[in-house]
Amino acid sequence: MKYIGFLIAAVLSFIILPNSVVQADQESSARMALYKKTSALTDIPWEYIAAVDQYERQIHTNRKEGRVTAIEPDPMFWTGSAGEMPAAIFPEGWGADGNGDQKVQINNDEDVLWSMASYIKSFGTTPDDIKIALWNYYKRDLTVQTIVNTAEVFKKFQTVSLTKRDFPVPTQTNYSYKNTWGDARGFGGRRIHEGTDIFANYGVPVKSTTYGVIEMKGWNKFGGWRIGIRDIYNIYHYYAHLNGFKEGMKIGDVVQPGDVIGSVGASGYGPPGTSGKFPPHLHYGMYQDNGKNEWSFDPYPYLRKWERMAKN
Ligand SMILES: [Zn+2]
Numbered sequence: 001m002k003y004i005g006f007l008i009a010a011v012l013s014f015i016i017l018p019n020s021v022v023q024a025d026q027e028s029s030a031r032m033a034l035y036k037k038t039s040a041l042t043d044i045p046w047e048y049i050a051a052v053d054q055y056e057r058q059i060h061t062n063r064k065e066g067r068v069t070a071i072e073p074d075p076m077f078w079t080g081s082a083g084e085m086p087a088a089i090f091p092e093g094w095g096a097d098g099n100g101d102q103k104v105q106i107n108n109d110e111d112v113l114w115s116m117a118s119y120i121k122s123f124g125t126t127p128d129d130i131k132i133a134l135w136n137y138y139k140r141d142l143t144v145q146t147i148v149n150t151a152e153v154f155k156k157f158q159t160v161s162l163t164k165r166d167f168p169v170p171t172q173t174n175y176s177y178k179n180t181w182g183d184a185r186g187f188g189g190r191r192i193h194e195g196t197d198i199f200a201n202y203g204v205p206v207k208s209t210t211y212g213v214i215e216m217k218g219w220n221k222f223g224g225w226r227i228g229i230r231d232i233y234n235i236y237h238y239y240a241h242l243n244g245f246k247e248g249m250k251i252g253d254v255v256q257p258g259d260v261i262g263s264v265g266a267s268g269y270g271p272p273g274t275s276g277k278f279p280p281h282l283h284y285g286m287y288q289d290n291g292k293n294e295w296s297f298d299p300y301p302y303l304r305k306w307e308r309m310a311k312n
Contacts, residue, residue: 028161030068034109035160038098042117043125049117050160051150051232052134055143058234059291069109071116074137142289149213150232156254162211162232166257167303167310168198168239168284169207169264175200181298194296195238195285196303202243202280204264208255209237209284209306217251223283224267224275229255236294238285241268243275 039046057070098114123133177198216228223240243265286299
């Protein structure tokens with residue numbers, strides 16, 4: 001009888017949940033198991049291994065066949081040229097036999113994770129050691145910052161499955177926005193309008209749309225009081241013209257969707273404190289980093305989607 005109940009539940013969940021949700025869920029538990037195993041073998045906290053993988057997932061969009069992780073190690077870390085060597089001749093490179101099949105394979109999840117973690121471990125296991133290891137590997141500050149931020153988020157929520165999102169202002173308040181990304185703008189020089197303006201009253205709460213870390217907080221003569229949040233998808237979320245910040249909030253804080261970070265205002269276009277040169281609104285921008293460059297993309301379709309999610 002137990003089996004029949006289980007079978008019915010399994011069939012039901014298969015029918016009710018879209019296939020992609022089931023797959024994403026299975027994949028994140030498979031990933032989590034690999035991170036924890038690698039962590040147990042190397043003493044590198046699992047959230048760092050997960051964060052390196054998460055970073056590379058955004059860089060390499062084509063997943064290698066048969067793999068659930070996305071790290072594509074630099075070939076110089078592997079002995080030999082084919083990326084597949086008997087473990088016995090391993091010592092010249094960093095490639096390590098994580099799954100114990102006596103081979104070190106550049107396309108095996110466990111071998112790759114163990115190799116990466118062993119490389120990091122050669123610098124030590126404290127957060128500072130890990131940061132130095134990451135800098136030596138990637139040689140790029142923004143990459144190291146992104147990975148360290150992501151590790152903080154994973155550590156706080158103890159999962160890599162963080163799919164919740166929120167709309168940046170409460171959907172019960174009066175607000176309006178149009179798709180104006182890419183328009184020429186009246187202020188701020190010749191750059192295009194790199195965001196969506198959400199018009200709302202002074203003091204309406206502004207919320208984080210995503211899981212991430214506060215990376216920037218302060219004044220800029222165009223944007224006024226601004227906040228920047230780096231999320232776990234190598235995306236930077238930019239909130240400008242705020243009236244003020246949430247009390248006590250500081251750079252490095254981990255946030256989740258719905259956390260209030262400040263309030264709507266009309267600050268900007270002058271020295272610190274200048275306000276009221278245009279109607280109050282939240283300027284919301286999104287920037288994608290591909291490991292080499294960071295560029296603005298249109299947040300409007302995402303705002304529409306998050307608005308629908310928030311109203312349900
Ligand atoms: Zn704007």
